Amino acid sequence: MAAEVEIKEENLVYGKNRLIKDNIMHYCPGCSHGTIHKLVAEVIDEMGLEGECIGVSPVGCSVFAYNYIDIDWAEAAHGRACAVATGIKRMYPNKMVFTYQGDGDLAAIGTGETIHACNRGENIVVIYVNNAIYGMTGGQMSPTTLVGMKTATTPYGRDPRLHGYPYKVADMVAHLEGVCYVTRQSVHTPANVRKAKKALRKAFENAMAGKGLSLVEFVATCNSGWKLSPVAANQWLEENMFPSYPLGDIKDI
Amino acid sequence: MKEVRLMKGNEVIAEAAVRAGCDGYFGYPITPQTEVIETLMEMKPWETTGMVVLQAESEIASINMVYGAASCGKRVMTSSSSPGISLMSEGLSYLAGAELPCLVLNVQRGGPGLGTIQPSQSDYFLATKAGGHGDFRMIVLAPNSVQEMYDFVSLGFELAFKYRNPVMMLSDGVIGQMMEKVMLSAPVPRMTDEYIKEHYGDWALTGKFGGRAGNIVTSLELDPAIQEQVNEKLQAKYQKITEQEVRYEEILCDDAEYFMVAFGSAARICSKVIEMARADGYKVGLIRPVTLYPYPSKVIAQRAQQAKGFLTVELNAGQMVEDVRLCVGNHIPVEYYGRMGGMVPTPGEVYEALKDKIINKLK
Amino acid sequence: MAKIKGTVIVDKERCKGCEVCVVSCPCQVLKLSSEVNGKGYHFSYMENPEACTGCASCAIICPDSCITVYRQKMA
Numbered sequence: 001m002a003a004e005v006e007i008k009e010e011n012l013v014y015g016k017n018r019l020i021k022d023n024i025m026h027y028c029p030g031c032s033h034g035t036i037h038k039l040v041a042e043v044i045d046e047m048g049l050e051g052e053c054i055g056v057s058p059v060g061c062s063v064f065a066y067n068y069i070d071i072d073w074a075e076a077a078h079g080r081a082c083a084v085a086t087g088i089k090r091m092y093p094n095k096m097v098f099t100y101q102g103d104g105d106l107a108a109i110g111t112g113e114t115i116h117a118c119n120r121g122e123n124i125v126v127i128y129v130n131n132a133i134y135g136m137t138g139g140q141m142s143p144t145t146l147v148g149m150k151t152a153t154t155p156y157g158r159d160p161r162l163h164g165y166p167y168k169v170a171d172m173v174a175h176l177e178g179v180c181y182v183t184r185q186s187v188h189t190p191a192n193v194r195k196a197k198k199a200l201r202k203a204f205e206n207a208m209a210g211k212g213l214s215l216v217e218f219v220a221t222c223n224s225g226w227k228l229s230p231v232a233a234n235q236w237l238e239e240n241m242f243p244s245y246p247l248g249d250i251k252d253i
Numbered sequence: 254m255k256e257v258r259l260m261k262g263n264e265v266i267a268e269a270a271v272r273a274g275c276d277g278y279f280g281y282p283i284t285p286q287t288e289v290i291e292t293l294m295e296m297k298p299w300e301t302t303g304m305v306v307l308q309a310e311s312e313i314a315s316i317n318m319v320y321g322a323a324s325c326g327k328r329v330m331t332s333s334s335s336p337g338i339s340l341m342s343e344g345l346s347y348l349a350g351a352e353l354p355c356l357v358l359n360v361q362r363g364g365p366g367l368g369t370i371q372p373s374q375s376d377y378f379l380a381t382k383a384g385g386h387g388d389f390r391m392i393v394l395a396p397n398s399v400q401e402m403y404d405f406v407s408l409g410f411e412l413a414f415k416y417r418n419p420v421m422m423l424s425d426g427v428i429g430q431m432m433e434k435v436m437l438s439a440p441v442p443r444m445t446d447e448y449i450k451e452h453y454g455d456w457a458l459t460g461k462f463g464g465r466a467g468n469i470v471t472s473l474e475l476d477p478a479i480q481e482q483v484n485e486k487l488q489a490k491y492q493k494i495t496e497q498e499v500r501y502e503e504i505l506c507d508d509a510e511y512f513m514v515a516f517g518s519a520a521r522i523c524s525k526v527i528e529m530a531r532a533d534g535y536k537v538g539l540i541r542p543v544t545l546y547p548y549p550s551k552v553i554a555q556r557a558q559q560a561k562g563f564l565t566v567e568l569n570a571g572q573m574v575e576d577v578r579l580c581v582g583n584h585i586p587v588e589y590y591g592r593m594g595g596m597v598p599t600p601g602e603v604y605e606a607l608k609d610k611i612i613n614k615l616k
Numbered sequence: 617m618a619k620i621k622g623t624v625i626v627d628k629e630r631c632k633g634c635e636v637c638v639v640s641c642p643c644q645v646l647k648l649s650s651e652v653n654g655k656g657y658h659f660s661y662m663e664n665p666e667a668c669t670g671c672a673s674c675a676i677i678c679p680d681s682c683i684t685v686y687r688q689k690m691a
Contacts, residue, residue: 003621003690003691004623005621005622005623005670005686005687005688005690006686006688007623007625007686008686011686011687011688012684012685012686013622013670013672013675013685013686013687014672014675014676014683014684014685015675015684015685016627016681016682016684017681020681024629024630024680025679025680027679027680028632029632029633029634029657029679030632030634030635030636030679031634031679032679033679034678034679034680034681035677035678035679038678038679038681050461051460051461051462051463052460053460053461054324054325054458054460056321057471063473064473066467066469066471070461070466070467071460071461071467072458072459072460072461072467072468072469073458073467073468073469073470073471074320074321074324074351074458074469074470074471075351075469075470075471075472075473076317076320076321076347077317077320077343077344077347080313080314080317080320080344083309083313083314083315083317083318083320083321084317084318084320084321084324085321086307086314086318086321087277087279087317087318087319087320087321087322087323087324087325087329088321088322088324088325088458089321090277090305090307090318090322091276091277091305091321091322091325091327091329092325092459092460095460096460112310112311112313112314113310113313113314113317116309116310116314187677188677189640189677190640190672190673190674190676190677193676193677194676229635230634230635230636231634231635231636231638231639234636234639
């Protein structure tokens with residue numbers, strides 16, 4: 001019989017980051033939020049920013065991000081995270097301040113706050129999780145919902161004549177001078193998770209270096225809202241989301 | 254150092270903020286209070302005390318910047334006028350729910366809607382009863398002079414931090430725009446990070462320094478049993494505020510038979526009316542609530558024992574009169590006189606109303 | 617010849633049985649159990665432990681941080 005791998009510290013390859021709290025996340029099985037939370041925790045931990053970091057959670061599924069990542073957090077009103085983060089960052093210009101927002105929060109109700117924080121070049125990171133749907137309220141259309149996509153408020157599919165077109169926040173804010181880095185990432189495969197982590201780290205480094213605002217969009221799944229299994233949702237993501245929201249850096253200066 | 258100057262109400266707010274060690278002001282232009290941010294920008298306090306002054310893209314953004322900065326345990330404020338305050342309602346509710354200290358100045362103008370840019374007191378209900386959704390209260394200070402606009406900035410911060418609660422200074426276009434002599438107090442330094450750590454580090458967002466547990470500023474609780482406890486805690490705080498923070502002024506009340514109740518600029522008009530009435534031999538007194546929440550209910554109820562009638566004078570359709578009626582009861586008349594839409598009554602008009610609605614009816 | 621071997625430990629009470637780890641494993645090590653955990657989820661386990669190289673793909677993608685990976689060079 002072959003020898004077993006010994007379970008000891010020196011053989012450890014990967015485990016739960018210490019900044020991820022023991023609370024079991026309320027997210028649905030397979031939800032991208034969990035993986036993105038992990039990346040946030042790992043980047044903060046690896047950069048040694050635990051004691052310098054203040055996060056702003058949104059209204060939406062990730063409202064309870066503060067229950068999962070062990071740093072200081074403010075919970076913002078719906079859409080206002082970038083304004084709240086501005087208030088914090090202006091008080092503590094040397095601390096690491098970031099928002100964590102979904103597409104309903106950031107791209108619908110929070111459009112104004114987001115764009116103006118970008119335009120002012122606040123030295124913060126905006127983590128934008130775009131799954132093209134309102135998860136928390138039960139799967140309604142968001143501004144980023146794809147044309148033809150069925151949601152609770154577009155039961156016959158999103159019709160551009162009624163609802164307009166998928167809103168591409170990342171492309172839009174890339175035009176603003178205050179923004180130094182805009183990238184689209186995903187966490188649906190291990191390789192993409194690794195890439196996404198590098199992007200997130202770069203964004204955090206930009207904020208600490210005072211280079212301006214970095215926006216990291218995660219093109220993500222909402223398997224419950226999409227009414228797919230987690231694995232099928234990851235496939236649907238590739239086939240349907242990526243053509244509208246292609247991965248890669250949009251701006252990097 | 255102390256200093257005497259002739260200043261406009263709105264300008265004095267800027268001077269008061271810097272001298273009160275304010276850490277941040279976030280605002281958006283709206284008449285009749287725009288001189289607050291203009292004066293601050295001209296003063297450039299970021300070069301002296303380090304105070305942040307930022308023009309936001311909206312009142313919604315302003316109040317949420319206040320929320321963020323207040324989360325850090327800092328002394329922060331905003332100012333606006335009625336329509337802008339409506340936009341801040343959501344943020345005020347979140348600030349109260351998360352128990353954050355801040356100062357919000359409302360230099361009222363007439364409404365509803367876009368209304369007028371002229372002075373009004375028609376946000377009495379908004380300030381004292383309906384600042385936003387949910388069961389919450391703001392401490393409401395009503396200045397009646399440029400001096401009080403100055404004084405209530407530091408008082409506002411003191412109360413905001415004492416109770417970890419939003420404080421609204423409810424002024425109006427009359428006081429915001431008029432110039433008066435004002436005594437400026439010696440500047441107080443901004444709180445240092447060490448001071449914040451020592452005094453507020455148990456709740457403020459500062460980064461998890463010194464290995465403490467993470468702090469969370471939130472107003473969210475999904476468990477109804479716990480949310481009810483949160484509400485009960487807030488109510489207990491409001492009760493304490495009601496018991497300890499009532500402020501008012503009485504003018505010639507001891508021998509008075511007829512009482513006027515008025516706050517802010519309306520109270521200034523009433524102080525002239527008392528002179529006119531007294532010259533005619535009518536024993537008229539004035540009760541001026543300085544805090545509109547908590548309301549000086551006790552003193553009004555007490556004065557009702559000696560009174561023949563009450564008249565509230567308000568630059569609105571009769572809002573505070575409801576509270577005076579609650580204090581006085583039904584045994585004597587409680588009437589209202591006021592103008593709306595930015596019209597400000599003369600002392601003569603108010604005196605006629607006092608005679609017409611109260612004195613002559615009770616003779 | 618030295619061989620790299622890996623193993624994973626799944627915190628089965630944290631696991632929600634989303635199966636993302638199962639499809640992400642390049643060596644088909646993992647599978648969802650027929651048993652369920654306290655929350656009623658079919659949790660992930662090593663069906664084919666011998667094939668594990670400790671690449672950590674499963675843990676990296678796991679949304680619930682419930683997989684710990686160890687790796688050792690075997691003599």
